[in-house]
Amino acid sequence: MEAELKIEGLSVYFGKKKILDSISMEIPPKSITAIIGPSGCGKSTFIRTINRMNDRFEDFHAEGSIIFKGENVLSKDYPIEELRRKIGMVFQKPNPFPKSIRENVLFGLRINGIKDKQKLETILKRSLEAASLYEQVKDNLSMNAYKLSGGQQQRLCMARALAVEPEILLLDEPTSAIDPIATKQIEEALERISKDITIVIVTHNIQQAARIADYIAFFYLGKLVEFGEAEKMLNSPQQKLTDEYLTGIYG
Amino acid sequence: MNFKKRILKERIIFTIISILAIAILISIFSIFFIIVSKGIRVINLTFLTSITSFDFKGIPTGGIGPAIMGTFIVTAIGLAFSVPIGILAGIYLSEYKSKGHLFNVMRMMVSNLAGVPSVVHGLFGMAVFTIIFGFGLSILSASMTLAILALPIIIMTTENAMKDVPIDLREAAYALGAKRWQSAFFVVFPVAFSKIMTGVILASARIAGETAPILFTGATLYLAHYPTALNEQFMALPYMIYGLVTTSMNINASVPFAFGIALVLVVLIVIMNIAIMIVRSKSRKSLQGG
Numbered sequence: 001m002e003a004e005l006k007i008e009g010l011s012v013y014f015g016k017k018k019i020l021d022s023i024s025m026e027i028p029p030k031s032i033t034a035i036i037g038p039s040g041c042g043k044s045t046f047i048r049t050i051n052r053m054n055d056r057f058e059d060f061h062a063e064g065s066i067i068f069k070g071e072n073v074l075s076k077d078y079p080i081e082e083l084r085r086k087i088g089m090v091f092q093k094p095n096p097f098p099k100s101i102r103e104n105v106l107f108g109l110r111i112n113g114i115k116d117k118q119k120l121e122t123i124l125k126r127s128l129e130a131a132s133l134y135e136q137v138k139d140n141l142s143m144n145a146y147k148l149s150g151g152q153q154q155r156l157c158m159a160r161a162l163a164v165e166p167e168i169l170l171l172d173e174p175t176s177a178i179d180p181i182a183t184k185q186i187e188e189a190l191e192r193i194s195k196d197i198t199i200v201i202v203t204h205n206i207q208q209a210a211r212i213a214d215y216i217a218f219f220y221l222g223k224l225v226e227f228g229e230a231e232k233m234l235n236s237p238q239q240k241l242t243d244e245y246l247t248g249i250y251g
Numbered sequence: 252m253n254f255k256k257r258i259l260k261e262r263i264i265f266t267i268i269s270i271l272a273i274a275i276l277i278s279i280f281s282i283f284f285i286i287v288s289k290g291i292r293v294i295n296l297t298f299l300t301s302i303t304s305f306d307f308k309g310i311p312t313g314g315i316g317p318a319i320m321g322t323f324i325v326t327a328i329g330l331a332f333s334v335p336i337g338i339l340a341g342i343y344l345s346e347y348k349s350k351g352h353l354f355n356v357m358r359m360m361v362s363n364l365a366g367v368p369s370v371v372h373g374l375f376g377m378a379v380f381t382i383i384f385g386f387g388l389s390i391l392s393a394s395m396t397l398a399i400l401a402l403p404i405i406i407m408t409t410e411n412a413m414k415d416v417p418i419d420l421r422e423a424a425y426a427l428g429a430k431r432w433q434s435a436f437f438v439v440f441p442v443a444f445s446k447i448m449t450g451v452i453l454a455s456a457r458i459a460g461e462t463a464p465i466l467f468t469g470a471t472l473y474l475a476h477y478p479t480a481l482n483e484q485f486m487a488l489p490y491m492i493y494g495l496v497t498t499s500m501n502i503n504a505s506v507p508f509a510f511g512i513a514l515v516l517v518v519l520i521v522i523m524n525i526a527i528m529i530v531r532s533k534s535r536k537s538l539q540g541g
Contacts (some may be wrong), residue, residue, distance in 0.1 A: 051426065053422060053425065053426065056425075058350070081428045081429070081430055082428065084425065084426055084427065084428040085427070085428035088426065088427070089426040091419065091422065091423070091426075093419060095417075095419035095420060095422065095423045096423075097420060097423065097424075097438055098441075098442055099441075107424070107427060107429075107437070107438075108427035108428060108429075110437075111424075111427070111428070111429050111430075111433045111437065112428070157423070160423075160427065161426070161427070164427055164428060
């Protein structure tokens, strides 16, 4: 199977500080890849480099390449807005807009000039369903998103990201600020979504990776230590560092 | 012992602060009291709507209709120029150019502009709008001058209001493929809107009460009719007060009239401040999901 994302020799700097050190990996399509590792190992920086969210930092600098559909997304002339439509993102802290539920989900479509009402309503329903939120909010679509609970807000953010029909969805510790029941709902939603799109999720929670991931990448101090099928890696890690992390010696 | 000392200290400081606070409240209250008690006597419907005239002793009679209208028109036109430009400039400073040398220079120029005395604005307006642009002494020249006075207030409140919006919301918009202007106008601006409105109201209260900027650019002490065209001179409330108590034929008899005008001005500004409070409380509710 052709890789969805091919990362080759990716190094990332903030100023002179090297955050990521020549990462190379191939992320398989239509699956869940979990990025695990102790805090400060560069997990978030890694996925934020994929959709170029780090570009706004002046001292940010990346070397190497991230190949998506045969093109290097890191190249200066790669259209950044188009990249972000194809590679969506859900953040650590739920960040809905202070608008209605409907306007939140449809924002990405509206800024792309989609006006067909029928189409918008269809996508609205489908996206909320995919994020397991539709049943709870279907009668209150014009309610302000700030009235939702934290877990619901995060699922709304997922629905919002899914509405623009991305091919890859990046999630940066999406459940770290959320209770266990809401976490479970998000995990179930991710497993369903991963049949159609590629998911890359950063998590500090090994159990979560074990529950949902098809592949796991273990980062340590800016380096990719080990990358492979989830089950294999959890049961018989090849590297001593991975083993120590998984058994809880540090992290 | 030590404990008692501390309580004593606390009491002394509390007393000093209370006395100061009460003194300030009394002085503010007495300003209102004097203006209201002296001004209320002349106020009636004729005073608010009819044209000013003076009797043979030089005592003002009639009303201040043209001056209310004049102040209203120059304030409105001044805002029509300064609000769109000021808001766009504020958005530019917060969303596009928030770092670097050019930003620092622009930022400094805006705050300097805010500190320039209003009489200097008046001279500038006279030199540029009445003479170079050839608008003459007119409503248009005065409005433009007031617009320049309002600009830094609007720019700075817009910039700060936009910068107060959490970066999370911008990232959410960018992650959906939004361009910078789309994030600025569709996400950040709506959140900042109510704070920006308070800046606009603040600016309008400021320019409605200014005398110096309109002095050399179009205000006149007497006009026997309501303003009719943008290229004509006009009467304005603050300048009329100035004229009545400094240059009118019968200054003593004109003072009550001047207090009436002062009361009208103060009431206008109080109304604007109430408007600010309403806009603020509404926005707080909407951010809490109301």
